[in-house]
Amino acid sequence: MTEFEYRKSSYSDQAAECVEVATNIPTTIAIRDSKTPTTPPSTWPPPPGKRS
Numbered sequence: 001m002t003e004f005e006y007r008k009s010s011y012s013d014q015a016a017e018c019v020e021v022a023t024n025i026p027t028t029i030a031i032r033d034s035k036t037p038t039t040p041p042s043t044w045p046p047p048p049g050k051r052s
Contacts, residue, residue: 002025004022004024004025004028004030004041005022005024006020006021006022006032006037007020007021007022008020008034009021009031018033018034018035019031019032019033019034020032020033022041023046026046027045028044028045028046029043030042030043031043
């Protein structure tokens with residue numbers, strides 16, 4: 001299985017609080033808190049029309 005490749009969300013500020021998002025898997029969007037990277041991420045299907 002391909003692993004999520006996370007990047008800092010553009011909605012995060014420069015403070016210690018950071019949300020990371022992974023969109024490298026066409027059927028799943030994953031979001032996690034950068035302070036707890038080993039916690040399972042929240043996942044959703046992409047919005048209609050955004051699937052690869």
